[in-house]
Amino acid sequence: MPxxxxxxxxxxxxxxxxTDDGLNFTTWYHVLDVQRIIWKKYNQLSSKLKSETLQPFVFFDGLDQLTLEGMLSPLVTILKKSSQNYFPFIFKPELAGAHYIAGFLRKNKDQTISIILFNPTGTLPRIDYGNYAYAFRLADAESDESEFEKNVIYFEIKDKTLHYSVIDPKGVLRTNILTSQHLKDLKIELDLNKPLTTELIRDQLKPKAAQILQLTLARKETEQKIEIISSPKKIQTHEKDGGPLVSCGPLSIIFIEYIMSHPEYMEHLDKEFQLPEILDLESSHEAHVLRFLALKKNKAFDLMQFLNADTKKDFNFPNFLDEQEKSSLIEYKKLVITYRELIKKIRQEHYMLLDTIDDSFVETAGVIDESYREVTVAILDGQNDSEEAELKQNSDYPENENLIDSWDEEDFEIEDASDHSLPEEEPILAEIEQLLPAPDVVLSTKKQSDTKDIDRTQAGTIISGTDIGNIQFIDREKNKTIPKQDLSEKHGTAPSNPEEREDVKFIRSQINRFRENAKSFFSINNGMKADAIEHALELALQDEVKYGVQDVRMDQRVKDALAIHRIFGFFGCKSTTATADLEKSFEHTPRVR
Known part of the structure; x- marks a missing residue:
């Protein structure tokens, strides 16, 4: 008997x-099964390997007030205190979700901590991490910004400065400027008095793309304390899984099992994120994969029907496919079959492994619970402290008590676990920009428009350097930047006693909240976010001299500043607490007219 x-x-x-059978290809793994498998795998390791790696932590389900910050902070603390160098983990990023993501914390030689994340569906890298996801082009003097493509960085030299623009994965236009001193600091040999060429972009700028963008975002203190590396590669897709994304559990366990046995892999893993061989199924089929992805856009051909069709029967391809495309589809189907067979094999191996666990361990849960006790208690304690601090900060607005950083139904739409079939173009993590540390300052932003004319007058702020004191703001009247210190001279004083208005009081309460919380390991950017909100508030109040009294909560610059994710916005699944508080505040205080 099993x-x-x-x-x-x-x-x-x-x-x-x-639907409960873990041997069934279309079944999601239960979190208890994942815990038991990982526990057993770890205890099969040699003492030498255990001396390098802490026992992996599989996050439990059922907490409604749990942020990624609250999850990882205790792990960071425990890793720092330990003699080991690595702390693997597995978690689900969504409330009531079924998707698993794996990763590990790495203690570096300089005592900094790196966070490595492996998402089976892949992640879209933020623009300041590597150049592998972006094409580089010379901006055409005649081109219009509304025609800019995503995942392309456009460079040009104007007014003896280097300008570049990029449409980020969310469709937001980001534009920045680098001076000759910036280029000199980066050891880039570029004469800003001469025209830019494609050769210069290729030879001088592309190799330094990560440093250029990192400098521009000015993530000084954050970058010194924490580094985030994530895999952009899509191992798990709807086509491979035959519909709903069900293989994340087995794939995450494979990753954890591999890294536990290969500490040298954890030590050297960088932002190129070379996958373990067992997971790197597509590298030798790159041409076929690219043709397959191109054919996905053709709605006249049902790819899923082809991939799920009986392999023993001939498939009637549409006439519009050429022989090369047919060949690539056949090869890609072989890859999908290999993938599915691998997942089935892994499930069978996990079943056999679970069969070796003594029933007394499962009945008491003692072994697993004891090994996770320290982390679990720390997470729960941190959660309670966070809730109390938030409640104290929001005491002036009692209806905000349920808007603490949490997995709240108001913060995001909860998926039915039975329908985990998001479109391929919308992976579970959404954009990596939601995941990585927020910029210390607000970048120039504008939603991409279908029209030819992009209104730069509502862009917000533009970075001119790495110091927040150098931020320049947009003068909406004359469409030019003006230094922050000139605002009071240009616009005069705001309407009498604006600080007594409820809308201004609310924004001030948010600024104070972030200043008070700017102390923890994962809250480094709270102070910078408070600065950004305060700058936006100042601009909104200055505009009232010209345009009359307006509710500052409705000002787009204020909204954008409130929406900045301090470090971890839960993978795009939830809005910031400040944004949620803003919407809730209108119930407490009507809009100012």
Missing amino acids: SLAAREFRQRQKTYEP
Whole structure:
């Protein structure tokens, strides 16, 4: 008779349900099964390997007030205190979700901490991390910004400065300027008095792309304390899984199992994110994969039907496909078959592994619970402290008490676990920009428009250097930048006693909240966010001299500043607490007219 752990892997209800059977390809792994498998795998390691790596932590389900910050902070603390160098983990980024993501914390030789994330569906890299996801082009003097493409960085020299623009994965136009001193600091040999050429972009700028963008975002203190590396590669897709994304559990466990046995891999893993060989199925099929992705855009051909069709029968290809495309589809289908067979094999191996766990361990849960006790208690303590601090900060607005950083129904739409089939173009993590540390200052932003004319007058702020004191603001009347210190001279004083208005009081309460919380490891950017909100508030009040009294909560610059994610916006699944508080505040205080 199979062990209790093996039986529960296949049946958790009194009656057998195929959707509960872990051997079924279309079943999501239960978190208890993941914990048991990881615990068993770790305890099979040699003492030497255990001396390098802490026992992986599989995050439990069921907490409604849990942020990624609250999850990882205790892990960072424990890793720093330990003699080991690595701390693997697995978690689900969504409330009531079924998607698993793996990763590990790395203690570097300089005592900094790196966070490495492996998402089976891949992540879109933020523009300041590497140049592998972006094409580089020379900006055409005749081109219009509304025609800019995503994942392309456009460079040009204007007024003896280097300008570049990029449409980020969310469709936001970001533009920045680098001076000759910036280029000199980066050891880039570029004469700003001469025209820019494609050769110069290729030879001088592309190799330094990551440093250029990192400098521009000015993430000084944050970058010194924390580095985030994430895999951009899509291992898991709807086509490979045959519909819903169900293989994240097995894939995440494979990753954790591999890194536990290969500390040298964890030590040297960088932003290129070379996958372990067992997971790197597509590298030798790159040409076929690219043709397959191109054919996905053709709605006249049902790719899923082709991939799920019986391999023993000939498939009737549409006439519009050429022989090369047909060949690539056949090769890609072989890759999908290999992938599915691998997942089935892994599930069978996990079932057999669970069958070796003694029933007494499962019945008492003692072994697993004890090994996770320290982290679990720290997470719960940190959660309670966070809730109390937020409640104290928001005491002037009692209706905000339920808007603490949390997995709240108001913050994001909860998916039904039975329908985990997001479109391929919208991976679970959404944009990596939501994941990485927020810029210390607000960049020039504008939603990409279908029209030819992009209004730069509402762009917000533009970075002219790496110091927040150098931020320049947009003068909406004359469409030019003016230094912050000139604002009071140009616009005069705001209407009498604006600080007594409820809309201004609310924004001030948010500024104070971020200043008070700018102390923890994961809250380094709170102070900078407070500065950005305060600058936006000043601009809104100055504009009232010309345009009359307006509710500052409705000012787009204020909204943008409130929406900045301090460090971790939960993978695009939730809005910032400040944004949620803003919407809730209108119920407490009507809009100022």
